[in-house]
Amino acid sequence: MAVPVVILNGFLGSGKTTLFRNLLSQAKKNDIPVCAIVNDMSELDVDGELIGISEAVEYNKHILESISSCVLSSKKGIEKLDQALNKLLSNQSPKLIIIETSGSCHPMPLVKYFKAQKQVTLVGLFALVDTLMLAHDYRYGAELIPRMQQNAADQKRDTVNLLVEQIMFCSHLFLTKTDRVEEDKLPHIAAYIQAINPFASVHSVYFGRLAIGSLFELEEYNYFQVAQLVEELNPVLEAEEDMDRPYDLATRVIKDDRPFHPQRFWDACHQYLDQRIYRSKGFFWLASRDKLSLLWNQAAGSISLELIGYWRAGIVEDENPGITEFEIQELKKMLAEEPGRFGDRQCDLTVIGDQAHVERFTDALKACFLTDEEIALWKNGYEFADPWPKNIVKITG
Numbered sequence: 001m002a003v004p005v006v007i008l009n010g011f012l013g014s015g016k017t018t019l020f021r022n023l024l025s026q027a028k029k030n031d032i033p034v035c036a037i038v039n040d041m042s043e044l045d046v047d048g049e050l051i052g053i054s055e056a057v058e059y060n061k062h063i064l065e066s067i068s069s070c071v072l073s074s075k076k077g078i079e080k081l082d083q084a085l086n087k088l089l090s091n092q093s094p095k096l097i098i099i100e101t102s103g104s105c106h107p108m109p110l111v112k113y114f115k116a117q118k119q120v121t122l123v124g125l126f127a128l129v130d131t132l133m134l135a136h137d138y139r140y141g142a143e144l145i146p147r148m149q150q151n152a153a154d155q156k157r158d159t160v161n162l163l164v165e166q167i168m169f170c171s172h173l174f175l176t177k178t179d180r181v182e183e184d185k186l187p188h189i190a191a192y193i194q195a196i197n198p199f200a201s202v203h204s205v206y207f208g209r210l211a212i213g214s215l216f217e218l219e220e221y222n223y224f225q226v227a228q229l230v231e232e233l234n235p236v237l238e239a240e241e242d243m244d245r246p247y248d249l250a251t252r253v254i255k256d257d258r259p260f261h262p263q264r265f266w267d268a269c270h271q272y273l274d275q276r277i278y279r280s281k282g283f284f285w286l287a288s289r290d291k292l293s294l295l296w297n298q299a300a301g302s303i304s305l306e307l308i309g310y311w312r313a314g315i316v317e318d319e320n321p322g323i324t325e326f327e328i329q330e331l332k333k334m335l336a337e338e339p340g341r342f343g344d345r346q347c348d349l350t351v352i353g354d355q356a357h358v359e360r361f362t363d364a365l366k367a368c369f370l371t372d373e374e375i376a377l378w379k380n381g382y383e384f385a386d387p388w389p390k391n392i393v394k395i396t397g
Contacts, residue, residue: 002121003089005097006215007110010128011163012103012279012352013299015176015208019128020100022208023215027096032212033063035094037084039077040068041102042251042350062092072099073106075241078113089119096215103279104249104352106162107169108230108237115223123218127170127200129163131189132177132302137275140185141192157236159247159278164196168229171221173200174210177302199225249278250355252362256347257340258369259287259378262386268364269303276357282349283308287370287378288386290314290342296349307392313343 008016020038027034065084070076081099088097097120101110107125114122134141147160167173173193178186190202199222265286273280280298291314295306312331315321321328335343347369351362370378378384 002117002119003094003097004123004216004218005099005114005120006124006126006218007107007122008098008100008126008128009105009107009110009166009170010101010103010126010174010176011130011133011159011166013133013297013302014103014128014130015205016100016103016128018208019174019205019210020098020208023098023210023212026212030212032096033092033094034212035088035092035097036064037081037088037097037099038064038066039070039072039081039100039102039105040066041071041104041249041352042068042253063088063094071102071105073101073109073237073241077105078109081110081113085120096212098215104159104162104247106237106240107166108226108233109241111169111221111223111226112230114221122221124215125169125171125221126174127166127172128174128176128205129167129193130177130299130302131175131181131186133299134189134193135181135185140181141189144192145196157247159249162247165233167193167196167200169226170197170200171218173197173202174205175202176205178204179206180302248355249352250358252351252358254282254347254349254351254362254365256366256369257342257345258347258375259285259290259342259345260347260365260368261370261374262286262288262384262388264368265365266387268361268368269298272361272364273298273303274357277351277353277361279352280349280361282347284347284349285311285345286384286386286388287374288384290345290378291318292392293345294392305388305392311343311345313345316343 008020010016020036024034024036026032065088067077067080067084070080072078072081085097088094111122111125114120138144138147144160144164148164151157151160175186175190175193181189194200194202278299280296282296284294284296285292286294291310293308293311295308297304297306312335315323316328316331316335338344340346349365351358351365353361
């Protein structure tokens with residue numbers, strides 16, 4: 001019997017990873033055998049790491065395959081997807097496979113791939129749509145179709161095409177971040193979106209809260225409904241299949257062992273971050289909070305900081321670490337293997353957006369790391385001004 005597959009598709013920062021982690025957590029709690037594939041366009045596989053530290057995957061590392069440095073809709077991505085599925089199915093018998101795509105992934109190549117499969121059956125192609133982004137960038141969805149039509153007149157394709165076509169191919173449409181949009185505007189957003197794909201059911205999902213049991217009630221994806229769309233887009237997308245970073249999207253990776261100066265980091269984000277930076281995410285530390293491993297998560301104008309955990313170096317340096325002397329010595333052995341100057345502390349960020357703006361924002365962030373003089377101050381206990389929110393939620397799931 002073919003294994004059902006659900007794909008979580010949607011533009012950059014729409015909430016796919018939050019939903020993914022929630023579903024995997026439910027699978028673990030309810031003892032449902034589930035396998036997972038996560039895709040990140042960047043070589044810095046942030047989403048893969050986030051899924052990897054979830055309780056379900058830490059309990060059983062074999063249920064997850066991670067695909068980075070390309071999008072699943074590229075030729076390379078489809079080849080890696082095929083390898084990942086074969087590997088997962090060769091040594092386990094899941095009741096469900098959940099796939100999280102990169103936000104720049106076009107759904108059509110995946111539709112074509114799964115239509116030809118025998119071992120697995122596509123039952124859900126979900127499109128997650130960020131209502132906050134629609135409100136800010138597309139006048140609550142009213143400008144989506146006009147801008148798509150303008151692209152057609154100008155004979156160009158960009159992220160507007162991607163966003164609209166993700167909606168056109170989906171079987172189920174989920175509106176995210178609805179709590180951050182005026183309540184009376186939500187029906188307008190839903191109406192504009194549903195006009196793009198009247199066959200899709202529309203739902204709101206809050207912080208990834210979707211019952212995993214509902215996925216087992218889904219019927220096979222309706223390939224007939226998108227047959228004409230596939231025929232029309234096939235020549236266009238075949239020309240893009242060798243592009244690992246399509247739609248003129250650029251990615252830059254920032255890796256450094258130094259902490260961010262909290263005030264400069266705050267100022268740079270407010271000065272250089274705009275709607276042309278579609279996504280930035282990763283792990284970092286602040287000079288003012290040197291014990292905390294933090295997750296930076298930005299999509300369009302939305303920014304969040306989340307607590308991942310505590311750096312080993314911070315625990316060892318703490319006067320009251322709350323662990324035994326033996327555990328401290330074991331941590332020190334681990335830290336001795338770390339290449340960085342500050343133990344296991346490090347900053348790993350990826351930035352995605354229009355090329356010129358990605359370069360500008362990346363350069364601004366690099367200028368936020370402590371200088372040698374500031375590092376000397378930090379080591380001597382200097383307290384840096386910190387305008388970031390004091391209360392940070394610990395990531396769970």
